[in-house]
Amino acid sequence: MVHIKVPKDRVGAIIGPKGRVKNLIEQKSASKLEIDSESGSVEITPGNDPVAGMRASETIRAIGRGFNPEKATQLLDDDMLMLDVIDLSDITKTQKELKRIKGRIIGKNGKTREITESLINVHISVYGKTVSVIGKPEQIQAIRTAIDMLVGGANHGTVYSYLEKKRQDLIQEEIESQPPDFEP
Incomplete structure (x- = not known):
């Protein structure tokens, strides 16, 4: 239980x-x-x-x-999907700082969250003092890095560039993990 x-x-x-x-x-x-x-x-x-x-x-x-x-x-x-919860209260000291960081992660009118979700193909929820992600382990690792970048003050464009590169890497890994076509 x-x-x-x-x-x-x-x-x-x-x-x-x-x-x-x-x-x-x-x-x-x-x-x-x-x-x-x-x-x-x-x-x-x-x-x-x-x-x-x-x-x-x-x-x-x-x-x-x-x-x-x-x-x-x-x-x-999907057995490959997992939930990852990031507690922002571990990295913020004040309510004002928490609000600022959540705003950076969400972006104006949710744009940053939306772009991040679509680039890496995950779901993101910013709720209370947490940011949660539903995705595959390698996707979650990319999102954690992106969130660390945003928390650290990185420019949104830099974060998007990182995510675009990670997206290409993930696509390449997917292609390479496929078994070769067998032709007699």
């Missing part, structure tokens, strides 16, 4: 309209969810597949960190 505490304002997203999101998570993971709306506590009882139970807890954590359920439930469908 796993217990996860989520912000109370995210409980409704975990349950979903008429319980659809909760039911979907339970169905795809063969787990049972007990949700306490008052405290924000979610209890996950895994079924016969412990890995599916872990995927359910990652999905709950993702929704709790601000992802919409449609994006978060992708964690249940």
Whole structure:
């Protein structure tokens, strides 16, 4: 059994309209969810597949960190996807500094986040004191570096250039990892 505490304002997203999101998570993971709306506590009882139970807890954590359920439930469908949560309070000392860093990561009207997501093909959520990413390990590593660059004050153009280069590297790695076509 796993217990996860989520912000109370995210409980409704975990349950979903008429319980659809909760039911979907339970169905795809063969787990049972007990949700306490008052405290924000979610209890996950895994079924016969412990890995599916872990995927359910990652999905709950993702929704709790601000992802919409449609994006978060992708964690249940692809074993290569993972959730990475970066706690910004570890690198900021004041509310003002936290707000500034979140603004740099999101960008004007969400432009920086949008460009970052599309270049590396990940989902990003900036919620509370955290930045969360859903992606494959190599994608998450690239995003962590980009966020470190932004936190360190790097120009957005420099970060975009880095991400474009990483995108090309990831595409090349994907091509090289494919088995060669066998022709008789």
